[in-house]
Amino acid sequence: MLPSLDNLSLLELQELAVSLGEPKFRGEQLYGAVLRGKEFSEITNLPKAFIEKVSEKYTAQSLTVHSVYTSRDKSQKYLFTLSDGNIIESVFMPHSYGDTVCVSTQCGCRMGCVFCASGEGGLVRSLTAGEIFGQVIQINRRSYSNFDGGVRNITNIVLMGSGEPLDNYDEVVRFVNLANEVKGLNISRRNISLSTVGIVPNIYRLADENVGVTLAISLHASDDNTRNTLIPMNKKYPIEDIIKAAKYFVEKTGRRVCFEYAMTGLENSSINSAKHLARLVKGFQTHVNLIPLNFVKEKDVKPASEQRINAFLETLTSLGVSATIRFSSGGDSNAACGQLRARFLTQSGEARKNTPTTQRERLNSKSDGSK
Numbered sequence: 001m002l003p004s005l006d007n008l009s010l011l012e013l014q015e016l017a018v019s020l021g022e023p024k025f026r027g028e029q030l031y032g033a034v035l036r037g038k039e040f041s042e043i044t045n046l047p048k049a050f051i052e053k054v055s056e057k058y059t060a061q062s063l064t065v066h067s068v069y070t071s072r073d074k075s076q077k078y079l080f081t082l083s084d085g086n087i088i089e090s091v092f093m094p095h096s097y098g099d100t101v102c103v104s105t106q107c108g109c110r111m112g113c114v115f116c117a118s119g120e121g122g123l124v125r126s127l128t129a130g131e132i133f134g135q136v137i138q139i140n141r142r143s144y145s146n147f148d149g150g151v152r153n154i155t156n157i158v159l160m161g162s163g164e165p166l167d168n169y170d171e172v173v174r175f176v177n178l179a180n181e182v183k184g185l186n187i188s189r190r191n192i193s194l195s196t197v198g199i200v201p202n203i204y205r206l207a208d209e210n211v212g213v214t215l216a217i218s219l220h221a222s223d224d225n226t227r228n229t230l231i232p233m234n235k236k237y238p239i240e241d242i243i244k245a246a247k248y249f250v251e252k253t254g255r256r257v258c259f260e261y262a263m264t265g266l267e268n269s270s271i272n273s274a275k276h277l278a279r280l281v282k283g284f285q286t287h288v289n290l291i292p293l294n295f296v297k298e299k300d301v302k303p304a305s306e307q308r309i310n311a312f313l314e315t316l317t318s319l320g321v322s323a324t325i326r327f328s329s330g331g332d333s334n335a336a337c338g339q340l341r342a343r344f345l346t347q348s349g350e351a352r353k354n355t356p357t358t359q360r361e362r363l364n365s366k367s368d369g370s371k
């Protein structure tokens with residue numbers, strides 16, 4: 001399997017051009033073409049001999065569009081095929097304040113949260129920075145008819161698709177740098193939101209290494225007993241450690257932390273839990289996003305009623321917590337939070353038939369408990 005050019009920075013592409021006996025600016029031209037999602041056959045402004053030499057060692061793009069589903073709310077779910085045949089998902093969400101792409105950071109996931117479809121079948125593998133960036137490049141290319149006129153259209157990225165970004169730390173940070181390149185898509189670091197289940201040591205790294213992204217933490221419960229039943233990782237990184245790391249992040253970066261809180265019909269949406277949550281998140285810069293749970297058929301965790309969600313919000317607000325209810329896009333195309341990927345793998349007849357063997361084998365091996 002050849003490496004791909006979307007995994008390389010502008011500087012690295014310039015070095016590549018020079019190493020192949022071409023001037024540096026050829027590397028910059030190549031970079032422009034890669035950012036526009038072009039395959040080698042579509043690149044017409046570079047010498048053929050140069051493109052031939054590059055294509056002996058690299059592919060231009062790390063993924064191709066498999067299919068696109070459009071929701072009533074205009075969000076679009078993309079399925080992509082990776083060069084090893086695995087399939088990943090992303091969601092494009094057009095908004096008045098700027099267009100957002102929700103990207104996957106892993107194929108599958110090993111966190112095993114009980115309400116989330118992304119982990120069905122465990123982790124297949126982590127994605128490279130280029131495979132994460134490629135999702136943005138391909139969606140950018142297809143979303144704007146005037147795309148060739150300029151390179152920047154998508155303004156926001158959320159690392160909230162399949163996978164746990166802090167379980168793929170190095171590639172995710174490399175991806176942030178690729179997306180942030182001033183001569184490239186130039187997406188501001190604070191417009192990149194990273195959502196984590198709470199891998200505590202890597203929250204400290206994010207703060208210390210000045211990665212600059214906006215941090216969201218999937219808390220989903222305000223006491224360890226409840227969180228243990230929803231998020232297996234809580235046994236390793238319990239709530240107290242997560243809150244400590246969040247406080248450190250706020251102190252170090254001066255930026256607030258968002259807590260994601262999926263409202264199940266279970267204990268986590270009780271008034272008692274709301275009071276407990278208020279105690280945890282008060283006193284430092286935070287915001288709580290209440291997410292009405294999207295029902296995932298394979299998981300069978302029931303969502304909280306609207307009334308219960310409103311009562312929870314009122315309790316938080318009355319205790320001085322900054323909180324809102326967040327409705328996720330794409331429910332009718334199975335593109336909403338937590339619904340990604342599993343539907344494709346387990347339900348859709350045509351798509352199921354096309355599921356690459358590598359992934360099917362992994363899914364089948366789930367019964368032995370392997371991740």
Ligand code: SAH
Nearest residue numbers: 116160164195196197218260293294337338
């Ligand atoms: N691994 C990262 C990113 C996962 S997806 C994390 O845990 O944060 C982004 C968000 O969707 C997380 O907050 C996740 O807990 C939430 N989510 C997963 N399944 C969901 C569901 N069925 N309904 C609503 N939110 C869900």
